[in-house]
Amino acid sequence: MLDAWVHGWTISRNTPAPVRLPSGYRVDVGLPGHAVRYVLHAYDAGLVDGLRSPDTWLKIRGEVALEARWEVQPREYLMTTRLSATRAVVPPSYELTHTQRGAMLDVTMTAADGSVAARGKAALAGDAAVFDQIETSPEHRRRGLGRSVMTALASAAQYAGATAGVLVATEDGRALYTALGWTLDAPMTAAVSRG
Numbered sequence: 001m002l003d004a005w006v007h008g009w010t011i012s013r014n015t016p017a018p019v020r021l022p023s024g025y026r027v028d029v030g031l032p033g034h035a036v037r038y039v040l041h042a043y044d045a046g047l048v049d050g051l052r053s054p055d056t057w058l059k060i061r062g063e064v065a066l067e068a069r070w071e072v073q074p075r076e077y078l079m080t081t082r083l084s085a086t087r088a089v090v091p092p093s094y095e096l097t098h099t100q101r102g103a104m105l106d107v108t109m110t111a112a113d114g115s116v117a118a119r120g121k122a123a124l125a126g127d128a129a130v131f132d133q134i135e136t137s138p139e140h141r142r143r144g145l146g147r148s149v150m151t152a153l154a155s156a157a158q159y160a161g162a163t164a165g166v167l168v169a170t171e172d173g174r175a176l177y178t179a180l181g182w183t184l185d186a187p188m189t190a191a192v193s194r195g
Helices: 002-012 045-049 145-159 171-179
Strands: 019-021 024-027 036-040 056-061 070-072 076-082 094-101 104-111 116-125 128-136 164-169 183-193
Touching (some): 002 024, 002 036, 002 116, 002 164, 036 045, 076 171, 094 145, 104 145, 164 171, 171 183
Parallel strands (some): 128 164
Antiparallel strands (some): 019 024, 056 183, 076 164, 076 183, 104 116, 116 128
16 A cells, blocks of 8 residues: 555655655655655665655654654554545535546535635545545634545545545544544654754
């Protein structure tokens, strides 16, 4: 599932395709503060010890203790689900729209005043849909909008041919996704080196 995730993440974030390494992938992100990202199936001491450039990010499957030069981020979780076509519930005074551009699916929940209340993306990578950037605006939380966005994305992804969903969740996101039937594949260690 990690292979699908990294390919979908690069589609979603509009970066170059991932470069295959013996222990995972390198993604040349090229952004200020995020020059390069390594996504590894397991800790690779030979690779990690040689990473010295500033703004290098790591995402490693499993719980890993890293040297002090790495700023370890809050724990993340690789999660998966079987996709199903279920109609999203849209609360009164909200409107849900979805679009597909190539391998990208976008879902937006708009409030009555025209502001974006919630949104999310899914990138199609083989038979998987990689869910990314699922967000609900603070003033619209606790209304089921995140659930509606996830349901709409899952349905659109299945219609587009995907059978599995994959994502990397924060601790808060993990609770929502578990309630929606997603299962934990593995904890993830995320870290950044500022050089």
